[in-house]
Amino acid sequence: MNSRKLTSKAKELLAELRAKAPSEEQQELLDVLFDALLFIDSTGQLYAFEDYRQHLASNDPPRVVASFDTREEAEAWLQALPEPPSSAYVLIADRYHLLSYNRELKHRRLFPHPVLEYFLGARIRDGLPPPVASFATKQEAEAWFENEAAPPQQAVITISGEPHLAVYHPNIHHRALYPFSMAAAGEEPQAPLEEPSE
Incomplete structure (x- = not known):
């Protein structure tokens, strides 16, 4: 089944589960999942989501969003991004680093990660x-x-x-x-x- 049909069926399932959810907390959690699927669809990221799911099903190393020769290059790139990802892996000299961004605090950080x-x-x-x-x-x-x-x-x-x-x-x-x-x-x-x- 293609990703468009899968996400459509997943939204239907989440709507059914929400109607039967016994607590407001469970309803809210199901709303978050439903909204995540809507976000993927409404922002045109269905194919990126499909690629990501294929990556998860593979035995490939963790996905990275960028690669740099030096930490200085990585820091300059991170500071120049108008809206960095909230978290992602990047390579610095072929070593994995975690990018962390807190929008409320305007805090951007890169640190080595052993993934x-x-x-x-x-x-x-x-x-x-x-x-x-x-x-x-x-x-x-x-x-x-x-x-x-x-x-x-x-x-x-x-x-x-x-x-x-x-x-x-x-x-x-x-x-x-x-x-x-x-x-x-x-x-x-x-x-x-x-x-x-x-």
């Missing part, structure tokens, strides 16, 4: 597939990845015998090599995009 480390750790626990290519140096691996006309969303490769994940972030057209040695052994935080308290 990729948890993602890589989960991949290791699930078992890595055989590498698709092996390289002696990082420069050779980067040259191979840059020359791929249709890069894989992700592929395991080795560099000097060490496993890496080659990732193509299609929404920002960015290619990155992440060493599995970055992996964290613990469990992923429950709400990685939760805005930090002030």
Whole structure:
């Protein structure tokens, strides 16, 4: 079923559930879900929502909205945005950072976040597939990845015998090599995009 039909049916279901909700609090929560679907539809973001759902169903690394070589570039970009996202991941030197924006306080912040480390750790626990290519140096691996006309969303490769994940972030057209040695052994935080308290 396409996304337009799915969201339409979801709105119908939410309206039915709201009519049967026993408390005002549950009705309000269902209203929020209904309004979120209306927001997606009325702001023309149905296809972006469809892409996001496909991303969630994949085993791809967490989605990022931008990539920068330096923190200074990232900070300048963030300060220049008239209305930043309330929270999102960005890459700085291919390390994940969380962007946090509080509109009421006019507070914008970027800080390192371990979401990729948890993602890589989960991949290791699930078992890595055989590498698709092996390289002696990082420069050779980067040259191979840059020359791929249709890069894989992700592929395991080795560099000097060490496993890496080659990732193509299609929404920002960015290619990155992440060493599995970055992996964290613990469990992923429950709400990685939760805005930090002030």
